[in-house]
Amino acid sequence: MNGLTLNIICGGNKGFSLELDCKVSAIGITAIYGPSGSGKSTLLDCIAGLRQAEPGSVIRLNNETWQDASFTTPVWQRHIGYVFQDARLFPHLNVQQNLDYALTRRPRSGNIHLNQVVTWLELDDLLSRSTDTLSAGQKQRVAIGRALLSAPRLLLLDEPLANLDHAARQHCLRCLQRLSQELQLPMLYVSHDIEEVSQLADHLLLLEQGRLVEQGSLLTLCSRLDTRLSHEEQAAAILTARVAQHDAEYGLSELTVDGHTLLVNHLPHAVGQSRRIRIPARDVSVCRHRPLDSSILNILPVSVVEIEDTNAARLLVRLSLGSQYLLARITRKSCVELGLCIGDNIYAQIKSAALLMETTDPA
Structure with missing residues (x-):
């Protein structure tokens, strides 16, 4: 079955445990939504291989298994793009060089080209600039572009807009919407801001205290009375x-x-x-x-x-x-x-x- 198969148990600090068993669509953007401490970032880290889920956990994308009872695929072999809250650009390289780094080191050929990424993310005027001269929003767009040019099979975004002001956030959201239209690339997008999620997501996973409490279409879940979403002040x-x-x-x-x-x-x-x-x-x-x-x-x-x-x-x-x-x-x-x-x-x-x-x- 196409999509992301997750059967994960992963312990954390102070008795926290992420326990998740679900399938995620391989089409469009799936938002992982929940309060702080619900396990959103832990889930992304397990998928990326940055955090080791307990033996017996299963992580599979389409027909490729990254973890099961018998083995675990190394991080670099999963071909995942990961965008964090902080852009983590190379400070000694300018924007063009940061993008080139991903191009020259990607482990497989890809159908995403530099000129496309520059256009989609509106980076034309930034290519020659040093990264320390960029605004927070510009840095995040470059980070997204670098992740795309690594030819990922899956793109993970962990609250990439959390540190941006309103104008920069809206600019990045428009760019991400454009990427969703242009690319057949599954994306997992972590956020605790439902208004942000509302603009972007096709599907929704609702996490609470390390457990999946709801899953489905964004439009459907937002209009139901029996979900946590409907009982928030911003319902x-x-x-x-x-x-x-x-x-x-x-x-x-x-x-x-x-x-x-x-x-x-x-x-x-x-x-x-x-x-x-x-x-x-x-x-x-x-x-x-x-x-x-x-x-x-x-x-x-x-x-x-x-x-x-x-x-x-x-x-x-x-x-x-x-x-x-x-x-x-x-x-x-x-x-x-x-x-x-x-x-x-x-x-x-x-x-x-x-x-x-x-x-x-x-x-």
Whole structure:
């Protein structure tokens, strides 16, 4: 079976133990998400061979076994690209020389060429520069490029944007999205920032205290009520939409989601492009009847799919919008007074500020 097969037990400090048994897709970007200390970096280190999993653990990519009960493949023979929080560039080499280092020492031929990497990661103006003159974001883009030019079978990224400011983080995210579009290269991306993950990942592994608690499609897991994600303050549904048209008079763009229209601030993207939308549960309210006078532009017909069973002051409601889903966090009192029941056809009011645009096509 294609993909990454993991059956790992790996001990750590103070009684910590990573115990994982799953298969990871060989297509797209899989995010490994969880709080600090959940075992995210330990997992990457075991896959890379930098940390030894216990005897009997199994690590296999497609048909190639890197560890099982009988042997362990050395790190250098796994052909993995690894990008850390700190870029770890060679300080005595300029950017071009750092990239050339990977090219001249890669253990196998690859179909990723220098000019492609330079274009995808926007490194053209940096090639002659010393690494100590680069910003943190520039260093990370060079580090990603060097990892790609090593001709990896798998790319591991361990919180590569953790030390970047917002602008640099968004720049790197756009570049990583472009790589995902251009390359048939599986990537594992560690993060504890769900907004970052929302922009990038196709699949999601949720870790907690060294255990896998959920696994699946990002879009599916983000809209379920029974996951850790839905109970975080930043809980949000992720939807996919297409740019339908632009309204120059009012500075808005019209998106379509399963035949429904969403208006957002003007986007610099062509009609027909696919976008990813993150809508926080706290910014969705519900009503029985469509308001006739409201400043909220996005009022959509939805159906109640699920209501959280809780005695807390607030609860979550899962709403279907065609084949996709929204989450609404409302007070339990509101739910009772509205008499909400599963199957009800109601309206969701979405604050326009909540429509955070995430690129799924290269800009």
